[in-house]
Structure formats: structure tokens, C-alpha cells
Amino acid sequence: xxxxxxxxxxVAAVAxxxxxxxxxxxxxxxxxxxxxxxxxxxxxxxxDGLYTTYRDLRGGRxxxxxxxxxxxxxxxxxxxxxxxxxxxxxKYNGLLAPESPQVSRIWSKxxxxxxTAAKAIDVLGKVEPTASTQALLGxxxxxxxxxxxxxxxxxxxxxxxxxxRSNELGSGxxxxxxxxxYIISDFKTATETLPPKQSEPxxxxxxxxxAMLGKAYMCAPEETGLRDYSEAKKCFEEVMKNxxxxxxxxxxxxxxxxxxxxxxxxTSESIFELQYRNLWPDQNYWEFDCGSRACDAWFGQGCYxxxxxFLVPTPFAYKTVSEGGIWEEGDQRKNVNLRYDFTYxxxxxxxxxxxxxxxxxxxxxxxxxxxxxxxxTDELEPHVKKWEDYRTDEKAGxxxxxxxxxxxxxxxxxxxxxxxxxxxLYRTGATGADGDHNAYVMKVRNRAWGGSGAxxxxxxxxxxxxxxxxxxxxxxxxxxWRRIDLIRTGLFVELVSKRNRWASEEHSGANIPDFYQxxxxxxxxxxxxxxxxxxxNAQNPGYPR
Numbered sequence: 001x002x003x004x005x006x007x008x009x010x011v012a013a014v015a016x017x018x019x020x021x022x023x024x025x026x027x028x029x030x031x032x033x034x035x036x037x038x039x040x041x042x043x044x045x046x047x048d049g050l051y052t053t054y055r056d057l058r059g060g061r062x063x064x065x066x067x068x069x070x071x072x073x074x075x076x077x078x079x080x081x082x083x084x085x086x087x088x089x090x091k092y093n094g095l096l097a098p099e100s101p102q103v104s105r106i107w108s109k110x111x112x113x114x115x116t117a118a119k120a121i122d123v124l125g126k127v128e129p130t131a132s133t134q135a136l137l138g139x140x141x142x143x144x145x146x147x148x149x150x151x152x153x154x155x156x157x158x159x160x161x162x163x164x165r166s167n168e169l170g171s172g173x174x175x176x177x178x179x180x181x182y183i184i185s186d187f188k189t190a191t192e193t194l195p196p197k198q199s200e201p202x203x204x205x206x207x208x209x210x211a212m213l214g215k216a217y218m219c220a221p222e223e224t225g226l227r228d229y230s231e232a233k234k235c236f237e238e239v240m241k242n243x244x245x246x247x248x249x250x251x252x253x254x255x256x257x258x259x260x261x262x263x264x265x266x267t268s269e270s271i272f273e274l275q276y277r278n279l280w281p282d283q284n285y286w287e288f289d290c291g292s293r294a295c296d297a298w299f300g301q302g303c304y305x306x307x308x309x310f311l312v313p314t315p316f317a318y319k320t321v322s323e324g325g326i327w328e329e330g331d332q333r334k335n336v337n338l339r340y341d342f343t344y345x346x347x348x349x350x351x352x353x354x355x356x357x358x359x360x361x362x363x364x365x366x367x368x369x370x371x372x373x374x375x376x377t378d379e380l381e382p383h384v385k386k387w388e389d390y391r392t393d394e395k396a397g398x399x400x401x402x403x404x405x406x407x408x409x410x411x412x413x414x415x416x417x418x419x420x421x422x423x424x425l426y427r428t429g430a431t432g433a434d435g436d437h438n439a440y441v442m443k444v445r446n447r448a449w450g451g452s453g454a455x456x457x458x459x460x461x462x463x464x465x466x467x468x469x470x471x472x473x474x475x476x477x478x479x480x481w482r483r484i485d486l487i488r489t490g491l492f493v494e495l496v497s498k499r500n501r502w503a504s505e506e507h508s509g510a511n512i513p514d515f516y517q518x519x520x521x522x523x524x525x526x527x528x529x530x531x532x533x534x535x536x537n538a539q540n541p542g543y544p545r
Contacts, residue, residue: 040127047120047136050113050143051202055274057109058409058480059284064311065089065102066154070482071499072317072473073384076309078293078377080502090502092512098523098543106154107522110147114161117144122163138193142204142212145186149216152179153484156518156540159531172531173538177224180216184226187213191235196242201266201273207242208272210235211412214420219488233424236417237432244269244414246447251336253410256390265407269414276406278391278399286387287405290478292342294379296402298366299344302394306402309379313338316499317477318382321458326470328458333448337477339385342366347395361395384478415444415475419468426464441468444475465489492517515542 057063067073068089074080080087086102088095096103120140124133144161151158157173160182190209198205214235220226245268247253256263266273276284291307299306318338319325327334343365352358366380389405390396422440425432432440438456445454459467472485486492496503497511506512520543525532532538539545 040123040133043120043123043133043136046116047139050117050120050139051275053113053116054143054146055202055276056281057113058274058411059276059286061285061289061310062102062105062109063284063480064286064289065106066480066483067311067478069496069500069503070314070486071495072314072477072482073311074314074500074502076293076312076378078379079309087502090500091506092496092503092516093506096516096520098520098526098539098545100520100522103519104522104524106519107151107525110151111161114144114147114151117141117147118161118163125164134193135195138190138206138209139204141186142190142194142209145183145190145212145216148179148183148186149212149219150484152176152183153219153487154519155521170531171529172535176221177226180220180224180226184213184216184220187216191238201270202275204272205242207239207244208412210238210242211271211417214239214417214424215484218420218424219484229424229427230430233421233428233430236421236424239271239414239417240421244271244417246414246443248447248451250333250448253413254336254386254407256388256407263407265410267410270410271412271414271417272410274409274411276408278389278404278406283404283406284387284409285403285405286407287389287392288402290384290387291402292339292366292379292383293377294366295342295344299346299364300394301402302392302400303344303346304390304393304396304402305339305342305344305383305385305388307383309377309383311478312378312381312383313477314499314501317473321460326473328455330454331448331474332450333474335385337384337386337474339383339388342380345395386478409479411480413476415447416472416481418443419472419475423465423468426468437464441471444471448474466491469495487517513542515540 068075068086069092074090075083075086080090085095085100088097088100089102117140121137121144124137124140127133148158148160157176158179159171160169160174160179162169162182187209190204191206191213194204194206194209196206214232217226217228217232217235220228247264247267247269252264253267253269254263276282287304288307289310290312291305291309293307293309295303296306296308316325318327318340320327320329343363345361346364348360348362350358350360387405387407389407392399392402392404394400418440421432422437424430425437425440434440434443441457442454445457446452448454457467457471461467461470469485469489469491473482476482483492486495493511493514493516497507498504503512518540521532521539526538526545527533
């Protein structure tokens with residue numbers, strides 16, 4: 001029986017409560033399988049818990065872990081040298097191994113989502129279809145597919161959790177063609193059963209399902225025979241029919257420091273947005289993980305760009321084109337995505353001669369030579385600004401601590417779909433309603449230049465796909481899609497080896513080995529899952545068994 005990360009444990013034990021530790025709300029934890037089967041009304045809170053589960057696995061340091069070791073982002077230097085096992089995620093050396101606790105969490109945190117969704121799908125398949133049960137089926141199918149999509153992109157062959165076929169499938173790895181057939185089928189079910197609009201902004205819609213179905217067609221490994229850019233193109237056309245539109249300014253999506261009221265959530269271009277807030281347990285902690293350790297030491301945790309350098313941009317992702325990086329003159333996304341200036345308006349409170357409390361604000365720039373981190377780090381090199389949350393600043397109110405960051409994550413946005421659609425048009429030689437592939441790239445770029453007048457996309461590679469992948473960094477950096485983009489386009493090894501500082505130094509500028517495109521299967525899974533333990537191919541190639 002599987003007892004580690006694979007949620008087949010829950011299937012084999014035939015009890016939803018075996019997965020209950022992964023659900024956050026008491027009413028959901030109490031659900032036993034017997035109770036679920038006796039009252040279909042209990043499926044609604046079970047499905048509702050999937051939103052919390054998925055939001056939480058994407059939040060926090062574990063959620064950012066998949067962004068380490070890329071060409072757009074890496075760990076800060078102090079983080080790298082102090083967290084040895086974690087450093088392998090950037091260096092692509094022997095520390096990226098089956099024993100890695102970080103890889104184990106990437107694996108294990110997604111299985112409760114897949115298993116609970118599979119349980120809901122099984123129950124909903126046994127009742128008379130109604131509008132409400134079909135919508136629940138769509139949500140459960142969406143989340144099983146989301147979990148399997150990410151797991152297969154990161155690990156390759158994975159188990160398939162299908163309650164009705166659990167005896168047949170077991171808890172071992174399944175061929176990629178079977179895995180991706182399930183992923184595509186689940187997303188199709190979601191497109192057919194989810195409504196175009198939902199009453200709560202957190203809930204998945206048919207637009208989100210069409211977007212992910214299109215991504216699945218683009219990401220399915222070529223050897224499965226399921227990769228299909230023409231089908232992906234049709235999916236994205238369905239998304240664009242749903243009334244989404246780009247907001248007028250890129251800054252509206254993320255900027256909230258000097259003018260908090262600019263920042264908007266659940267906008268007209270948001271297709272699927274993860275809902276966080278500044279109160280426990282709903283924070284995402286990303287300001288803490290992306291902020292500057294030097295600023296924490298100098299200004300304290302009430303500074304909204306203090307942090308611990310867990311995730312920082314690579315030099316390629318913060319330098320200008322003339323410096324060998326990615327940013328062009330006039331691109332407004334640069335200073336929304338990245339912090340270059342660490343000057344801070346520090347607030348101080350003193351008591352005057354009359355005993356009255358006086359507040360003063362001094363503009364200060366941190367002096368790295370006066371912090372405990374002297375000479376070891378890159379703490380005042382450019383940092384991720386996109387997830388800074390001004391509401392946590394000491395001047396902004398009651399949440400004056402970087403730990404309380406909780407900006408929403410617009411995981412699927414219309415600009416992402418425009419760029420993917422442009423890729424599909426290019427690969428198929430087709431045109432869309434608004435023109436060829438370049439027309440859809442320019443929709444995104446014009447917004448980045450204030451609405452119009454953007455120059456054509458730079459073409460340093462002279463290869464549209466490679467150049468488009470650079471445009472995706474400019475638009476989507478640190479939003480969680482880069483690893484998937486690099487794997488699906490076959491550019492992972494080339495671009496990570498060249499652009500990630502730690503990988504390049506570790507391998508003396510040579511390419512990292514190909515097998516690092518996949519994470520290793522965690523050692524705990526292989527040791528405790530009988531189907532893995534008896535399978536000579538249970539571990540991914542290149543890693544020790």
C-alpha cells in the first residue's frame with residue numbers, strides 16, 4: 001500500500017478521512033466516506049476544500065519552490081549557501097536527489113488535491129446529473145487535472161487516481177500517454193460542465209477550463225501523440241469569447257506601494273485567480289520570501305520590501321538588453337516586476353518635551369556594510385517587486401509585518417493566453433480574428449508601453465519561439481509558468497545553463513545534464529509505496545535509486 005506522498009493511500013484505505021490532514025476546515029475534515037455516500041450535499045464542502053488545498057500548495061515557500069533553478073529566477077546567495085539540500089535546485093548537482101526534502105514537498109503537497117478530487121468525481125458519477133452536481137463535477141475534474149498536470153510536468157510518469165479503477169491501476173506510475181489522456185479528458189469535462197461565470201471570484205469557470213485544456217494540448221509530451229497546437233488554438237479562441245479584456249495598465253495588476261488604490265484584484269483579464277489575504281491562515285508569505293534580507297536587517301520586518309532572499313531574479317531577468325538582459329527602454333513592466341531602488345521612508349516615533357508622541361519619516365538607503373550579512377550576499381541587487389504588499393508596511397496599518405503578505409495570484413491571465421495563442425498561430429501557420437501571431441504579441445506589448453507605440457518584439461535569437469519565450473518572462477515572470485514553458489519547448493537545458501548564475505557556475509558554463517528537466521521521485525515514496533518499490537523504473541533516469 002502507498003503510504004508516502006501518493007494519495008492512493010486514501011483510495012486504498014477507502015476513506016476520505018485518510019486525507020483529512022490536508023484539508024483546512026473542520027467541517028471538511030469530519031467527512032467520512034460513508035457520510036459522503038449517504039448524502040450528496042456533503043460533496044459541495046468537499047469540493048470547496050479543493051480551492052483551499054490548491055491555494056495553499058501554491059502559496060508560501062513551497063509554492064515558490066518550482067520557480068527556483070530557472071533562467072528567470074534563482075535563490076539569493078545567502079539562502080543558497082545556508083540551505084545545502086535546497087541549493088541543488090539551482091546548482092543541478094548531487095544535492096538535487098531523491099532525499100531532497102524540498103522535492104518531496106513539491107510531490108506530496110499535490111497528491112491530496114488529486115485524491116480528494118478523484119473521490120468527488122467518483123461520487124458525482126453515481127448520482128443523477130443536475131445543474132449543481134454537474135458544476136461540482138466540473139470543479140473536481142478541473143482540480144484533478146490541475147494536480148496531475150503539474151505533477152507530470154515536474155516528475156513525468158505518475159500514478160493515476162481513479163477510484164472506480166483503483167484495483168486495476170494500483171498506485172504505481174502509469175505511461176505518459178495514459179496520464180495525459182486523463183488530464184485532457186478532465187479538462188474537457190470541466191469545459192462542458194463549468195459555467196462561464198461564478199458567484200465567487202475564487203471559483204473555476206469554463207474559461208479557466210478552456211485555458212488549461214489549451215495548455216495541456218501544448219504541454220503533452222510529444223511521444224504521447226497528444227500534443228496538438230491546432231486544438232490548443234481552438235481552446236484559446238473559446239477563452240477569448242468569454243468577455244475577458246486586458247486592464248489598461250500593467251501596473252494596475254501588481255503595483256500597490258506608493259498608491260495602494262491603483263492595485264486591483266480579480267480584474268477583467270483574470271481567468272483564474274488564487275485568493276489570499278493579510279490574515280492567517282490565508283497569507284501567501286511571498287513578500288517575506290522575495291524581499292531583501294539586508295532591508296530586513298536595516299529597516300525591520302515592518303518594511304514592505306524586507307525579506308529573506310529565497311527567490312530573486314537572475315541577472316538575465318533584471319538587466320537591460322544592452323547589458324545582455326531582457327529589458328527594453330520604455331517597457332513599463334520592468335519597474336512593476338522588479339525592485340532596483342531600496343530607499344525607504346522609515347517611520348520613527350519619539351516623545352517631545354511636552355510629552356507628546358511625534359512621528360517623523362526619514363528617507364534612508366540601507367548600508368550593506370553595516371548589516372550582519374556583509375560581503376556574502378546579493379541582498380541589494382534587484383529583487384522581485386511583483387509580490388510586495390504595501391499593506392504590511394508599518395506606515396500602512398495593522399499588518400505591519402512582512403509575514404502578512406497576501407496579494408492575490410492571478411494564475412491564469414488573458415495576456416498569457418494571447419501569447420500562447422500567438423505561439424499556436426505561428427506553429428500552425430494560421431491567423432486569428434485580429435491578425436497573425438505578431439498581432440497578438442503586440443496586444444500585450446502595446447499595453448506594456450502605455451497602450452500603444454510599442455516596438456516590435458526583440459529578436460536576438462532570430463527564432464520566434466525563443467524570442468516569444470523571452471517575452472513571456474517580461475509579462476509573466478515569477479507567476480509560476482516558467483518551468484513548464486521551458487520543459488514543453490525543449491529549452492530548459494539550454495537557457496537554464498546559460499542564464500541561471502548558480503547553474504552556470506556549478507557546471508563551468510557547460511550545459512546541465514538533460515535528466516534534470518524532471519525532479520527525482522522522492523525516496524520516501526519509493527520506500528513506502530509497494531508499487532514503486534517493486535518497479536525497477538520507479539526512479540527517473542539519472543537519479544540514484
